[in-house]
Amino acid sequence: MQSRFRNRRDAGRRLAAELREYAGRADVIVLALPRGGVPVGFEVATALGVPLDVFVVRKLGLPWHEELAMGALASGGVRILDHDLIRTARVSDDDLLRVTAQEQAELERRERRYRGGRQFPPLDHMTVILVDDGLATGASMRAAVAALRKDNPSRIVVAVPVAAPETCDAFRSVADQIICAETPEPFEAVGLWYDDFSQTTDDEVFELLERSRTRGAPPFAARA
Numbered sequence: 001m002q003s004r005f006r007n008r009r010d011a012g013r014r015l016a017a018e019l020r021e022y023a024g025r026a027d028v029i030v031l032a033l034p035r036g037g038v039p040v041g042f043e044v045a046t047a048l049g050v051p052l053d054v055f056v057v058r059k060l061g062l063p064w065h066e067e068l069a070m071g072a073l074a075s076g077g078v079r080i081l082d083h084d085l086i087r088t089a090r091v092s093d094d095d096l097l098r099v100t101a102q103e104q105a106e107l108e109r110r111e112r113r114y115r116g117g118r119q120f121p122p123l124d125h126m127t128v129i130l131v132d133d134g135l136a137t138g139a140s141m142r143a144a145v146a147a148l149r150k151d152n153p154s155r156i157v158v159a160v161p162v163a164a165p166e167t168c169d170a171f172r173s174v175a176d177q178i179i180c181a182e183t184p185e186p187f188e189a190v191g192l193w194y195d196d197f198s199q200t201t202d203d204e205v206f207e208l209l210e211r212s213r214t215r216g217a218p219p220f221a222a223r224a
Contacts, residue, residue, distance in 0.1 A: 003182060007196040008036060008133050011161035011181075012043025018179050019129065019159060023048045027154070028127045031055040033144060034110060035200040037132035040161060042208045044131055052212040053121055054205070055130065055148065056110045057140040058103035063095045070096075072143035073103050075111065075120070076150055080143040113202050114209060123151040130156060133197075134190030135163035135180070138171060145174055162193045 005011040022028045028050045032041025038054060045052035060071040060081070070091060071081035079100065086096065130144055135158075145156055158175040164187040168180040184193060191197035 005161055005194050007194060008039035008200070009043055011133065011194070012040035012131075013047065015040060015131070015159055015161050015179070015181050016044045016047035018181055019044060019048060019157075022050065022127065022129060022157070025050065025127070027125065028129065029053065029121060029123070030129045030131055031144075031148075033057050033130070033132040033140060034114060034205050035202070036134075038205045038208050039200060040133050041131040042212055044129065044159070045212055050129075051121070052209065054114050054209065055144055056107050056114070057144045057147075058107045059140050060096075060099050060103055062089055062091065063099060069137050069139035070099075072139045073100065073107055074140075074143040074147035075107065076147040078143055078147035078150075080139065080146060082139065110202070114205055123148065123153045125152070125154045127155040127157065128153045130158050130175070132160050133162075134193065135160050135167045135171070136187070136190055138163075138167045138174075141171070142174060162190060163187075 030041050030045040030050055030052045032038045032052065032054055034054050034056060041052055056075050058073045059069045060073065062068045062070050070085050071079060073079050128148060130141065132141060135141055141158055145158065148156055155176045157177040157179065158171050159179040162182045162184065163180040165183040165185055168178060168183050171178040182193065
């Protein structure tokens with residue numbers, strides 16, 4: 001029987017239980033996809049006793065159906081496109097350029113808002129746990145993985161509380177490890193598996209990042 005989550009914080013605590021092997025390790029960092037992935041990532045990072053930061057990704061939605069992703073942008077100039085959907089939906093080059101420019105501007109705004117003047121953490125030879133609140137098509141997460149490969153981490157782990165079963169399976173060839181706490185069938189949408197799926201605000205993201213930086217979190221084993 002599939003289990004719903006009360007909210008993103010509950011989802012993060014339950015996801016952390018699937019990641020015990022990474023607790024207390026100096027070579028591990030959690031990168032959360034804002035905004036919804038940050039409350040999840042905060043709980044994971046706190047439970048495991050590892051640092052938390054954000055990795056900004058923006059979905060490229062169809063001009064007339066923004067929720068349907070025709071691709072995604074990620075920090076570092078990476079763009080992933082669903083060429084089959086773009087062709088089938090007859091998206092023009094001008095429309096694609098316009099949507100890309102809009103989302104690039106929003107990506108840069110979020111980088112400034114969440115990180116301020118802080119530098120992105122070095123990931124060379126690190127194990128990166130990429131966290132979001134769920135995977136539907138996985139377009140944004142694919143862009144994140146592709147972008148992070150440039151930073152030479154030793155391992156990329158994609159971890160989410162809930163995902164479409166076929167998307168979770170597809171990530172086995174994308175990430176070094178994929179952890180989906182729940183893979184309900186039928187899936188339909190990420191938000192259906194949360195009692196509270198209210199939007200996470202920029203202020204909440206900033207506050208959680210500040211709390212994570214200023215409060216030392218004990219490792220998972222010490223909290224059990």
